[in-house]
Amino acid sequence: MSRNHVRNICCIGAGYVGGPTMAVFADECPDLNVTVLDINPEKISLWNSNDLSELPIFEPGLDKVILRCRNINLFFSTDIEANIANADMIFISVNTPTKTRGIGAGKALDLKWVESCARQIAKFATGHTIVVEKSTLPVRTAEVMKTILNSSNDHSKSKTFSVLSNPEFLAEGCAINDLKNPDRVLIGGEDELAINELANIYLNWVPSSKILRTNIWSSELSKLTANAFLAQRISSINSISALCEKCGANIEEVVDAIGSDTRIGNQFLNSGPGFGGSCFQKDILNLIYIASNYGLDDVANYWQEVLNLNNWQKERISKLIVQNLFGTVTGKRIAILGFAFKANTNDTRESPAIQVCENLLEEGANLAIYDPKVSQESIELALGVKETSVDEFSELSSWVKCNSDVEACIGADAIVVLTNWEQFTNISLNKLYEKMRKPAWLFDTRACIDIDTAKKIGFNTWRIGI
Numbered sequence: 486m487s488r489n490h491v492r493n494i495c496c497i498g499a500g501y502v503g504g505p506t507m508a509v510f511a512d513e514c515p516d517l518n519v520t521v522l523d524i525n526p527e528k529i530s531l532w533n534s535n536d537l538s539e540l541p542i543f544e545p546g547l548d549k550v551i552l553r554c555r556n557i558n559l560f561f562s563t564d565i566e567a568n569i570a571n572a573d574m575i576f577i578s579v580n581t582p583t584k585t586r587g588i589g590a591g592k593a594l595d596l597k598w599v600e601s602c603a604r605q606i607a608k609f610a611t612g613h614t615i616v617v618e619k620s621t622l623p624v625r626t627a628e629v630m631k632t633i634l635n636s637s638n639d640h641s642k643s644k645t646f647s648v649l650s651n652p653e654f655l656a657e658g659c660a661i662n663d664l665k666n667p668d669r670v671l672i673g674g675e676d677e678l679a680i681n682e683l684a685n686i687y688l689n690w691v692p693s694s695k696i697l698r699t700n701i702w703s704s705e706l707s708k709l710t711a712n713a714f715l716a717q718r719i720s721s722i723n724s725i726s727a728l729c730e731k732c733g734a735n736i737e738e739v740v741d742a743i744g745s746d747t748r749i750g751n752q753f754l755n756s757g758p759g760f761g762g763s764c765f766q767k768d769i770l771n772l773i774y775i776a777s778n779y780g781l782d783d784v785a786n787y788w789q790e791v792l793n794l795n796n797w798q799k800e801r802i803s804k805l806i807v808q809n810l811f812g813t814v815t816g817k818r819i820a821i822l823g824f825a826f827k828a829n830t831n832d833t834r835e836s837p838a839i840q841v842c843e844n845l846l847e848e849g850a851n852l853a854i855y856d857p858k859v860s861q862e863s864i865e866l867a868l869g870v871k872e873t874s875v876d877e878f879s880e881l882s883s884w885v886k887c888n889s890d891v892e893a894c895i896g897a898d899a900i901v902v903l904t905n906w907e908q909f910t911n912i913s914l915n916k917l918y919e920k921m922r923k924p925a926w927l928f929d930t931r932a933c934i935d936i937d938t939a940k941k942i943g944f945n946t947w948r949i950g951i
């Protein structure tokens with residue numbers, strides 16, 4: 486069977502995965518026409534905005550790629566019907582949050598957006614279409630996808646489909662580099678022709694030795710396993726950070742010592758306030774759900790502990806802040822530096838800052854939050870509480886978004902660093918100290934501040950793992 490080469494591709498979902506991934510596809514493959522689709526017209530108009538600072542996601546280097554390709558071979562559109570009909574290959578990059586109700590609530594993935602995409606593709610596609618799962622999906626979702634795609638009752642256009650799994654391994658904040666220089670590209674599927682078509686796209690910039698071909702279930706499970714392993718490293722090192730604080734060891738020295746064992750490696754070993762982001766918790770919950778469904782309760786319990794430790798870390802940090810501030814933060818102003826789940830992104834999904842801020846608000850604190858990229862709306866959405874204006878600060882808990890670290894520190898009793906933004910490593914500690922109420926505290930959950938200098942200036946300090 487021969488098929489036409491892939492020329493037109495589209496991606497359903499213009500979010501943190503779909504946007505950067507398709508931008509790099511367009512940049513690396515000038516012969517491809519790439520269209521990114523979304524049901525949200527506001528998001529699409531931001532992707533099309535002439536002011537590149539308005540792009541709906543912040544990702545270093547993304548603006549330059551957009552500038553090179555947009556309206557040349559990269560398009561952003563809400564016209565889902567026409568673009569699906571025109572596409573030879575369709576990527577699915579829609580949201581797959583954890584279910585909040587019904588069977589598997591709190592663990593299983595909610596596939597309603599994926600299912601709705603499959604139905605749209607079944608309805609509008611023409612000829613042969615390769616459908617590629619990019620979103621992280623539970624093992625065997627491809628089967629559901631195939632069933633929906635093949636149940637289209639409109640046979641007049643002789644539609645056929647191949648389903649592939651091609652999970653995304655990009656990390657936010659360095660997505661463009663990850664996409665341009667991937668450690669590996671994973672393609673799972675049965676249809677050799679379709680696999681070759683997708684591999685040929687990547688071969689424009691990825692060496693063939695890095696393109697791994699697996700069966701579809703291995704591909705889907707590999708994504709969950711990769712994220713579970715990475716998250717497990719963080720929970721492991723965070724557990725040791727707590728131990729260091731008790732016994733007088735220094736977490737950074739421990740990390741240097743263990744990281745120089747090549748079997749362990751020195752990456753992804755920074756202790757912090759716990760992992761966040763849209764993937765780790767969701768994927769581990771999904772792994773737990775799958776293991777339980779297969780009756781593997783010990784496997785499920787093992788991975789549950791990685792999540793439990795992550796939550797414990799956030800709780801323990803919140804508690805030690807309150808304890809050090811004489812057991813109460815009611816009516817106290819606390820400067821929160823960083824709200825994103827990691828540096829170089831405006832994404833707050835599952836950010837550890839959310840839990841820590843919620844705990845401090847529960848204790849009656851007045852939070853002054855500064856993050857270089859996170860908007861006031863995102864903080865409001867994440868905390869589920871409206872911003873209160875500065876002059877309304879009172880015994881009642883409240884939060885306000887500040888435009889600089891200095892503004893956040895005016896009258897504050899403590900600084901809590903929650904995101905590892907580069908600018909916080911070069912922060913002007915003297916200036917901040919001046920603005921604060923004394924005694925002034927500095928809690929560094931990301932080990933990014935020069936703590937010796939802070940002490941010399943007069944701060945009381947707590948730094949993770951020391």
Ligand code: UDX
Nearest residue numbers: 653654655656657753754755757760761762764826827
């Ligand atoms: C992750 C995976 O890395 C990526 O391959 C997958 O495709 C999606 O999920 P992402 O969530 O974007 O990417 O960021 P990542 O860099 O993995 O960080 C996740 C969380 O772990 C962040 O909250 C980060 O601050 C934290 N982290 C990371 C640490 O606490 N310590 C570290 O050493 C590394």
Ligand code: ADP
Nearest residue numbers: 498499500501502503523524525579580598601
């Ligand atoms: P991710 O981090 O996985 O990219 P996001 O939430 O950032 O997740 O992006 C997913 C995008 O998918 C959202 O912009 C959402 O509007 C879009 N989306 C969800 N369902 C559909 C659909 N059926 N058709 C088009 N776009 C969709």
